[in-house]
Structures are given as structure tokens and as C-alpha cells.
Amino acid sequence: MARRTGSSGERTAREIRAAAQRLFAEHGYAAVSMRQIAQEVGVQAGALYLYTSDKQSLLADLLIEHMEELLAAWDAARRDEADPATRLETFVRFHIRHHLRRVDKVFISYMELRNLSDENFLRVERLRRLYEQVVEDILHDGVAAGVFRVADPRVASLALIAMLTGITTWYRAGGRLPPERIERIYCDLAFGAVGGAAPAAAGRAAPA
Amino acid sequence: MARRTGSSGERTAREIRAAAQRLFAEHGYAAVSMRQIAQEVGVQAGALYLYTSDKQSLLADLLIEHMEELLAAWDAARRDEADPATRLETFVRFHIRHHLRRVDKVFISYMELRNLSDENFLRVERLRRLYEQVVEDILHDGVAAGVFRVADPRVASLALIAMLTGITTWYRAGGRLPPERIERIYCDLAFGAVGGAAPAAAGRAAPA
Numbered sequence: 061m062a063r064r065t066g067s068s069g070e071r072t073a074r075e076i077r078a079a080a081q082r083l084f085a086e087h088g089y090a091a092v093s094m095r096q097i098a099q100e101v102g103v104q105a106g107a108l109y110l111y112t113s114d115k116q117s118l119l120a121d122l123l124i125e126h127m128e129e130l131l132a133a134w135d136a137a138r139r140d141e142a143d144p145a146t147r148l149e150t151f152v153r154f155h156i157r158h159h160l161r162r163v164d165k166v167f168i169s170y171m172e173l174r175n176l177s178d179e180n181f182l183r184v185e186r187l188r189r190l191y192e193q194v195v196e197d198i199l200h201d202g203v204a205a206g207v208f209r210v211a212d213p214r215v216a217s218l219a220l221i222a223m224l225t226g227i228t229t230w231y232r233a234g235g236r237l238p239p240e241r242i243e244r245i246y247c248d249l250a251f252g253a254v255g256g257a258a259p260a261a262a263g264r265a266a267p268a
Numbered sequence: 269m270a271r272r273t274g275s276s277g278e279r280t281a282r283e284i285r286a287a288a289q290r291l292f293a294e295h296g297y298a299a300v301s302m303r304q305i306a307q308e309v310g311v312q313a314g315a316l317y318l319y320t321s322d323k324q325s326l327l328a329d330l331l332i333e334h335m336e337e338l339l340a341a342w343d344a345a346r347r348d349e350a351d352p353a354t355r356l357e358t359f360v361r362f363h364i365r366h367h368l369r370r371v372d373k374v375f376i377s378y379m380e381l382r383n384l385s386d387e388n389f390l391r392v393e394r395l396r397r398l399y400e401q402v403v404e405d406i407l408h409d410g411v412a413a414g415v416f417r418v419a420d421p422r423v424a425s426l427a428l429i430a431m432l433t434g435i436t437t438w439y440r441a442g443g444r445l446p447p448e449r450i451e452r453i454y455c456d457l458a459f460g461a462v463g464g465a466a467p468a469a470a471g472r473a474a475p476a
Contacts, residue, residue, distance in 0.1 A: 086382070088296030170437070171379045174294070209460075215445070215453050218438055219431045223461075226430025229378070237423070245423050252417075253431075253461040 073111045075101050077125070080118045085164040089119055089175045119172055120180035126165045127187035133158055134194060144202035145251070145259045151198060152250050153243050155224045160239070163228045192217050199254060209255030220250055281319045283309050285333070288326045293372040297327055297383045327380055328388035334373045335395035341366055342402060352410035353459070353467045359406060360458050361451050363432045368447070371436045378433075400425050407462060417463030428458055 079100035083092045094115055098105040112118050137154045139147060159166050169184075176184060195217035202208030210216045224246060231242070251258045287308035291300040302323055306313040320326050345362045347355055367374050377392075384392060403425035410416030418424045432454060439450070459466045 087298045088379075090295045090299030171296075211453050211456055212445070215450070216457060218434065219454065219457050222434025222437070223427045223431035226426060226434075229430070230426055237420070242423070245419050246427065248419055249424060249427050249461040252463050253457040255460050 069111075072101070072103070076108065076111050077118065077122060080115075081122055081164060081168065084119065084122070084168050084172060089115070089168075089172045116175075116177055116180065120176060120183070122165070123169050123172065123176065123180075123184045124187065126162070126169050127184060127191065130158060131187065131191060134191070138194075143259070144198055144205055144207055145256055147198045148202065148208075148250065148254070148256070149247055149259055151195060152220075152224060152247050155221070156227060156243050156246060157239075159225055159228050160231055163231075166225060166228050192221060195220055202254065202256060207256050216254060220253065223249065223253075277319075280309070280311070284311075284316065284319050285326065285330060288323075289330055289372060289376065292327065292330070292376050292380060297323070297376075297380045324385055324388065328384060328391070330373070331377050331380065331384065331388075331392045332395065334370070334377050335392060335399065338366060339395065339399060342399070346402075351415070351467070352406055352413055353415055353464055355406045356410065356416075356458065356462070356464070357455055357467055359403060360428075360432060360455050363429070364435060364451050364454060365447075367433055367436050368439055371439075374433060374436050400429060403428055410462065410464060415464050424462060428461065431457065431461075 076097065080092070080097050083096060083100060092115070094108055095105045097115075097118070098108045101108075112121070134151075134154060137150060139150050142150070173181065173184065192214075196213045199208055199210050199213040199216055203210050203213065227242065227246070237245075247258050284305065288300070288305050291304060291308060300323070302316055303313045305323075305326070306316045309316075320329070342359075342362060345358060347358050350358070381389065381392065400422075404421045407416055407418050407421040407424055411418050411421065435450065435454070445453070455466050
């Protein structure tokens with residue numbers, strides 16, 4: 061994959077990824093041509109190939125970048141020294157905040173998995189598995205410490221991630237519930253699901 | 269929308285919907301042409317217009333049919349006379365079974381919402397809202413009966429549906445867990461999330 065270096069080249073590469081993301085989110089990967097992406101960025105179709113070898117690489121780059129960004133952000137947010145309950149609350153709040161800021165990317169990352177080549181799918185799957193393992197480890201540690209009750213930490217981690225990511229399908233800024241309230245409600249749901257008590261029990265949302 | 273009647277016409281209409289569903293699931297709505305759908309069914313492109321007015325109608329039909337089928341199936345499965353805990357367990361098992369048998373349709377129903385016209389989107393949204401209300405009502409009744417503890421039944425119903433539907437993204441027949449075990453695990457997660465106890469407490473999955 062030929063990539064031009066230097067600040068102008070990097071800017072163009074970023075613009076190409078951003079344009080591909082917008083177009084894939086709006087029309088779907090299969091319906092978007094390299095020509096359209098070039099047009100959106102304002103470069104000749106031929107110039108696109110200085111930055112990426114083909115549309116498949118663009119898609120793989122987007123999905124891998126999304127997962128690497130997520131894992132790096134979690135590395136900055138994680139609190140491995142804390143007890144399992146605090147770690148779970150940290151994770152729930154982190155996951156919600158991170159995903160609500162990237163709704164387009166989340167959508168593409170689920171929807172376009174089917175359009176990845178086998179090799180690229182495996183690369184993305186490995187990164188997703190690392191992220192799922194984060195939750196599984198917290199649940200394992202909580203079970204070992206006697207503060208969570210979870211029949212199958214692997215399945216429970218997938219269930220929690222699906223539940224939290226689902227917010228991106230209905231959340232609208234300025235809606236009925238402010239983000240902090242949504243985080244609180246989902247912390248309570250998550251802790252309930254794993255049979256644990258949220259660390260800041262005093263701050264728990266009151267029943268309706 | 270001109271529709272031919274009679275058993276042969278109805279069969280063709282069904283085949284067209286099935287072909288559209290397969291192609292939309294594989295390539296995405298925007299990338300599929302009416303010509304491709306006709307080819308898949310084995311009819312002339314022109315003949316397709318005897319059955320459907322355009323691709324948008326085909327998509328709307330699929331998504332509306334999916335929701336109407338879901339609501340009708342729930343009407344057959346629901347147990348309104350039972351206590352809230354039994355009703356929630358009935359719902360959880362129903363939702364999992366119904367969706368695992370229609371993974372393609374579930375995928376299209378989430379992914380292609382963006383491609384519906386405003387009018388069709390509203391029709392689908394109304395049906396989805398009816399289904400979400402099923403869970404919200406159960407949670408409300410459970411809170412009123414003092415058997416569930418839920419801060420926001422509306423949000424909790426969306427959270428439960430997302431958690432349960434998420435199974436369709438990882439479940440493979442013949443995998444590590446048999447369907448009955450998956451249903452049991454998700455019942456426990458759902459009851460935990462709403463602060464309730466599953467009715468058949470003796471049958472709860474043992475912690476790992």
C-alpha cells in the first residue's frame with residue numbers, strides 16, 4: 061500500500077478516510093465507488109491510489125482504526141488497581157461515552173464486517189476479542205472476589221457490550237435524558253445483570 | 269402498488285421478497301438493482317413491476333412484514349394472565365427464539381432503516397414502538413407489583429431488547445452453548461438487570 065508521507069499527505073489521507081466513512085455510513089460499502097470518494101475529497105480518482113490500494117483497504121483501515129482507537133482510549137481510562145465493581149463502572153461509563161461520540165463509526169463497524177476480506181475480518185475480530193476480554197476479565201475477577209454472580213462471563217460480556225452499544229441506535233443529544241443520567245441507568249442495569257452492587261450505591265438512580 | 273392475485277402470483281411475490289432479502293442482506297440495499305432481483309428470481313425486470321412499484325416498496329414491505337410477523341408471533345406467545353416475572357421470562361425466551369431463526373431479517377431491519385423514505389420509516393417506527401411497549405408494560409407492572417426495581421422502564425426496555433438481539437451477531441448453531449442454556453443465561457441477566465428473580469429460581473444457571 062503506497063502512502064505519501066509529510067503533513068499534506070497525511071492530511072489528505074485523513075480526509076480520504078473521513079470521506080469514505082461518511083459515504084459508507086450513508087450508502088453502504090458496496091454502493092460507494094472509489095470515484096465517489098475521490099469526488100467527495102476533491103481529488104482525481106487516480107490520486108486516491110497514492111493513498112490506498114483499493115476500497116477494501118479503506119474499509120479495513122476504518123474498522124481497524126476504530127478498534128485500535130477504542131483499545132487505546134480504554135488503556136488510558138482503565139483502572140486496573142481498583143476493585144472489580146469500580147472497574148466495571150469505569151468500563152460502562154467509558155464505553156457509553158466513547159461510542160456516543162462515534163455513532164457513524166459504530167454503525168459501519170457492525171454493518172460492514174460482512175464486506176471485509178477473510179484476512180481483514182480476522183484482524184478486526186482479533187481486536188474485538190481483545191476488547192470483549194476486558195469485560196470478561198472484570199467479570200471473572202468480580203466472581204472470584206465474590207462481588208458478582210455470573211453464570212458465563214464470556215456470554216455476559218457480549219450481552220453487556222450489546223446492551224451498552226444499543227444506546228447509539230436511539231440516543232439523540234438534547235433528548236429526554238442527559239448523558240449522566242443515561243450512564244447512571246445503564247450502570248444500574250449492568251450491575252444488576254451481573255448480580256453486583258454499583259460502588260457509589262448512594263448515587264444510584266431512584267426507582268421511577 | 270399493483271399486485272397479481274392467485275396462487276402463482278402470490279408465490280412469485282413471495283419469491284421476490286425472499287430474493288430481495290437475500291440480496292439486501294448480502295450487498296446492502298443501495299448496491300442492489302431491481303434488475304439483479306429479477307435475475308435472482310428468474311423473471312424479466314419488467315415483470316417485477318407487476319408485483320412491486322419500486323425497490324423502496326420492496327424494502328418497506330420486508331421491514332414492515334418483519335415487524336408484523338414479530339408482533340403476531342408475540343400475540344400467540346404472550347401470557348397476559350401470568351405474573352410479571354413469568355411474563356418477562358416468556359418474553360426473553362420468545363425474543364431469542366424468534367430472532368435466532370431470522371438472523372438475515374434482523375440484520376436488514378436494523379441496517380436499512382436509514383434507507384427507508386420518511387413515510388415508511390414512520391410506519392416501521394410505529395411497529396417497533398409497539399414491540400418495545402410490550403417490555404415496558406411488563407416492567408411497569410413488575411415495578412407496581414414490587415417484584416422489579418427499574419429506574420426508567422422505557423430505557424430498560426430498549427436495553428433489554430438490544431442485549432437479547434445482540435445474540436444474533438455471535439450465535440452459531442452447534443456452538444459451545446445449546447439454545448436452552450443461552451436462554452437460561454439471558455433470563456438470569458435480564459432478571460438481574462431489572463432487579464427481579466426469575467420464576468423458576470431452582471433452575472437458575474449455576475455460577476461458573
